[in-house]
Amino acid sequence: MRHTISVLVENKFGVLSRVSGLFSGRGFNIESLSVGETIDRSVSLMTIVTTGDDQIVEQITKQLNKLIDVIKVVDFMDVDHVEREMVLIKVAPRKNDKSEFLKLAEIFRGRIVDSGPATFTVEITGDEKKIAAFIELVRPYGIKEFVRTGKVAIAREGVKRT
């Protein structure tokens, strides 16, 4: 099962390697990881996407909690939440396909953030499904490069974060 876990940590040097070291040292899997400061500058938030059966994910959350610099761990599996990821895709459509490609990007509310004689770079934001669908549709046009931010997630209003 794929789990999105958010980890509130002290904003100190070395914390990222404590977290990533925990995953590598114990053979847990990281699919994506994103980190950023929060409103409170002394605290950072990591969003980690990982896979494993219930027992493994239980171990992951417990082991994360055990780290002294970890303040709070939320597994979004049982929490109503919104999640988003941003992807930048550089595509090189053939001349005849260009307008069709741009239409496709528009349908997905993609923004063209750069273009040149041969390529367009599209910024696309969405949940896992939307991004996967867009990538599949764009693939035939010729993807030159693509980068993704990793997922971030936030609980919906009224959901108690325990």
Add this chain to the structure above:
Amino acid sequence: MKMSGAEILIECLKREGVKHIFGYPGGVVLNIFDVLYDEKDIELILTRHEQGAVHAADGYARASGRTGVCIVTSGPGATNTVTGIATASMDSIPLVVFSGQVPTMLIGNDAFQEADIVGITRPCTKHNYLVKDINDLARTVREAFHIASTGRPGPVLIDLPKDVTAGTAEFKWPEQVSIRGYNPTYHGNKWMIRQAAQMIAKSKKPVIMAGGGVVLSGAAKEVKELAEAATIPVTTTLMGLGGFPGSHRLSMGMLGMHGTYYANRAVQDADLLIGIGVRFDDRVTGRTSAFAPGAKIIHIDIDPTSIRKNVRVDLPVVGDVRNVLRDILKVIREQKGQWEAVRKSWLKQIDAWKKEKPLSYTFDKKIIKPEFVVEKIYEISRGRAIICTEVGQNQMWAAQFYKYDEPRQWLSSGGLGTMGYGFPAAIGAQIACPGKLVVDIAGDGSIQMNIQELATAVVNRLPVKVAILNNGYLGMVRQWQELFFRERYSHTRLDTVPDFVKVAEAYGAVGLRAVKPPEVEPVIREAFSIKDRPVFMDFIVDWREKVFPMVPAGAAIDEMIFDEEEKKPAKKLKAVK
């Protein structure tokens, strides 16, 4: 008042109640050593290797219950501590290790004697710090002692760049520690506790399995009270030895790979297993899918990650085991069960197993059996010595043939299995408990891993006794080769080198030797009478002797092999990896 970083550090140590430090100097810790030169309240014990310093601090901590402290220099001094720190980490021993570091300006430049010790020790410490600002020093030390000694204890390392200890700052002692990400659970959930008491009341064939957590939390009294109140037989893990009196009528000794026949049988036949301060290590469970098949499992531990890591658990109780046991006891006592009567047939069954296959060995008149040496040490010390061990057969015989009635009497590297642990640990234990008899039961291989600490023991006039069970082999590995590798003794023969009596004498210690069984007792008695120097006792023992019972790797714990089965075809004993 302005103070130097080194002065601040020592002042912090005093406020933490530190009396002894184990250490080794070097360039970047000179400022600290200079302050220690005039220090009256804290004594630094100079070991002869940084690994020895950490094991000594560890032995000091295990014997006394206080936090052990080390100071070493940067680079090689720091990397030499890694085995000691990992040993303490696996066995949850509270240590604070200070390592020197190159000046903050030079960190990351591959400066002379620079090592990223914070990076290196990250996975084997409970937590670690690099102090970059002298103004953080006092708070960091305070936090480190707090983290090391509370919750599930463990080693904490503080890396101190040279400019931090050489610089000056205002000393401010933080009266309180608050770490928002660190809040161990000390009390068990009320509902879980009632549930546990009910499960105990309903069970017909319960077994208590007591581990190192019992010793660490000071819960030996509570385990005994629970066992007696509800008439429950007790087995301990290697780390739990002394957590329940080995000579108690309800004691079944140790379980696991070299556990007793009756403890392993009882666990496999139990309908309720109460794991207290244990982590269900593979050396204890054998094949987990076949472990305690008929039992419901209650698991009490302060560390939630221990629960359901290795075995299924029916009722987890997270909390300090002493608090949890006290709460369970209250409920059990209200129940007023007629436990003796209810458990009669279960205890009878266990007695039958005890009679069927007791721990045993065959005494020989001509050649010394290692088990005989351990038995004699038990007898002559009247069961009251602090026993340290090395690793291998010596460790298992020390676990099997000495009965530990008190916690903190048994000091052994359980989790990491570190050869070379026992002797420096004995030095630390002797410093913590000057009046006590401290004996390291050693192997001829292991003792050579930290033999340089003889100098430390001699210089400090520590009457530590080392009983070398000299079988001329890396015996435990040889045992596996004999049983599972067709007696191909690849690189396990040590050829009885060196002459341990002469080594001892060269260091200014006493060396004694016993070659024949009748010499064993006089040698032990003479060694025990020496009060001002360490003693090496070199017991030339039967190299063929093996540790039994034995559960081959990958087998269920009731699939034990015994001495008499040696003659059966080797195939049957094939280890499953």
